[in-house]
Amino acid sequence: MEVQDRIKIAAAFAFLVLGIVGYYLLGSASGALGVLSVVAGVLLAGAVALMSSPGKGFVEFAKEAVAEVKKVVWPTRKETIQLTMLVFGFVVALAIFMWIVDGALAWLFYDLFLGRGK
Template sequence: MADKIKFALALLLLAAGLAGFYMLGEQAMIVRVLSVLAGVGAGAAVAWYTEPGQRFFGFSKEATAEAKKVAWPTRKETMQTTGIVFGFVVVMALFLWLTDKSLEWVLYDLVLGWKKS
């Protein structure tokens, strides 16, 4: 039950930060943005002490560690793959254009007997 209360308090702090942005409409933009950041920070601090918050932050840490393990392609590999994709697009465009013109010729000229002007 305590976790639910803490989580509700975190949401209220976040909402208060957002409400502060609109309530401080006459103030400088930096003050308004700081109110939002303060609400987000305070809400995150309170959420940190809940069990779901601890699971979320643990998941975030694991996700960051996994993202660091990703083997990114080199520039050469990226350029080669991009070239292959562009080449395939050109070949498919030509194939579809030829297919369209062939069907047009078959249907209009041979089947229907229409001549395009």
């Protein structure tokens, strides 16, 4: 990262810190003014950060991510309901299986091996 980019990132961080400090200095006098200080600090920090190379790279990444999301083929309502019912069916089948295994192991260890009959 270049020196200019480091300075821009440091300035963005400084704006953010100044906005938060402004909230604590102005917050007791007027709540809206303190919140405005934080919002201004975040907006200034974002604007300065977006002018750096990492900021520009982030914008490109975000654009590419949005383009990829637009390519996604989302399932229909019918497919979603069918897959949800399939998952519920597997959950019920697994619960029954685990109940049977638990009962069998309890019988095996407590009743057969340890002789603690019910």
